Amino acid sequence: MSEAAVKRPAGAGPFSAFERMVAWRYLRSRRKDTVISAISLISFLGIMLGVATLIIVMAVMNGFRAELLTRILGVNGHVIVQPLDRAFDDYVPVAGRIEGVPGVRYAIPLVEGQVLATGRMGPGSGALVRGVSDEDMMKLELVSSNVRQGSLAGFAASEGIAIGKRMADNLGLALGDGLQLVAPEGDVTPFGTTPRQKTYPIVAIFEVGMSEYDASIIYLPLAEAQMFFNSEGVVQSIEVFVDNPDAVDELRTPIEVAAQRQILITDWRQRNQTFFSALQVERNVMFMILTLIVLVAALNIISGLIMLVKDKGRDIAILRTMGATSSSVMRIFMMTGAAIGVLGTLAGVVLGIVVCLNVESIRQFFSWLSGTTLFNPELYFLSTLPAKMDVSETVSVVLMAMILSFLATLFPAWRAAKLDPVEALRYE
Structure with missing residues (x-):
């Protein structure tokens, strides 16, 4: 070479x-x-x-x-609005004004409370009851589109509850069975406050794919939840769902203006920061x-x-x-x-x-x-x-x-x- x-x-x-x-x-x-x-x-x-x-x-x-x-923001609101002075007794007009803010998809008035849920199996388990209206229940697409048994049609008129599949399996429950709910804040009697308990029929079983939610969340019609938690005519919070969850900071001021009252705003990043x-x-x-x-x-x-x-x-x-x-x-x-x-x-x-x-x-x-x-x-x-x-x-x-x-x-x-x-x- x-x-x-x-x-x-x-x-x-x-x-x-x-x-x-x-x-x-x-x-x-x-x-x-x-x-x-x-x-x-x-x-x-x-x-x-x-x-x-x-x-x-x-x-x-x-x-x-x-x-x-996706699952956390599909079940929980992107922005949580809570009153500073008293419970929302005017939640319908407040939610309507907040829904009118550009960038807001919908605002859902909510009643929440911790209960003990007992079924046919086991000693029962702690659960979170969320009271929402019939119309708002269908807006929660992650839940309404993942109903495995039953139906959410006429949810408010049914006076029943919707539970997760994992809770149903853990408590040995099926569609139509009764689930007993026990709340610590109950009726006031001469002998003190007694826990409130009531049994509701299961009208729907959903599965969102997140075990924590499928095992612990119970949906109850808003009017029924208000009665169960002694909150007739009021809600504790309004959950706001927005188009862009990463831009919630830009919506804080418009939501405060639309509420027309003193409110506390918490977004999804603060609630899940850790x-x-x-x-x-x-x-x-x-x-x-x-x-x-x-x-x-x-x-x-x-x-x-x-x-x-x-x-x-x-x-x-x-x-x-x-x-x-x-x-x-x-x-x-x-x-x-x-x-x-x-x-x-x-x-x-x-x-x-x-x-x-x-x-x-x-x-x-x-x-x-x-x-x-x-x-x-x-x-x-x-x-x-x-x-x-x-x-x-x-x-x-x-x-x-x-x-x-x-x-x-x-x-x-x-x-x-x-x-x-x-x-x-x-x-x-």
Whole structure:
């Protein structure tokens, strides 16, 4: 091979055909290079698994947050309006004025109270009764569109209740059965205050997919709830649902003006600040920890290239004596190492996307295989394992993996470029 053959021609791009050819030959497995090929394979697998794991974990955590947010904001209002002076006895006109604020979808007057719910099984459990009107009940689409048994049609006239599927299972109840509610604030008698209790027929069983809500929330017609909690003609709060939950700060002043009275406003971020802050911290920590997997794989690239440079010392010396420049040798080994990183990253992206698209099926398969529940709804609030990939996040993972792979090639490639041909061929 002549000197002209190894020099990079003008306009050949960052890598010449000669450099690509030599790099490809070094990547191919040979019998005598078994150890080097094994290290390269381990590096490839490490980067692939690291990238895939990062994508999968980030997607699952994004999906987990999005699903929780959807369910929390589908059941609870984005803005909670409470009176400062007295209970809302004029809640109908106040809710109507608030609904007229641009950006507000609807305002729901609400009566809430803690009760003890008892059925046919077990000692009973604590529950939250929410009294809403027939019309407002249909506005809660997350509940009204997920009724598994019964119907919410004519909810107010039925004088019955709607409960979650998990509560029905826990208490051994079915559609039409009676559920006894016991409230501590009851009737005042000469012997003191006695708890108020009443049995209501179950007219609907819903399942929103969040175990905490499916096991603890009971919906009661507004008029019936007012009577049960001794709140005839008044409500404690008005829950406001807006078009853009992230822009609730812009609606605070218009809602205060529309209420035309002193009110206390609490938004969904204040009510769930600790929970979502913990999710964000956990997400950031997991990203940092899983990045170490990619870093370890990049270190394997360094060790593999160093061994390759040591093994190919004679070849490098011959190339240098034939006219190859030190920069050309450096590019050859950079290309060899970077190819492992690029291919591993691309394979990891494909693997991550495939797993994210089928994550719930994979969870069910491993649950069946192990005979255990791998994603317990009692612990994780959701009944299914969600995954939501973010394009910008995936791109950042890919760029991070490629940059680490490229940086891992610099030192071995520099050592190859600095190899002295005379020393390398002295004992040949």
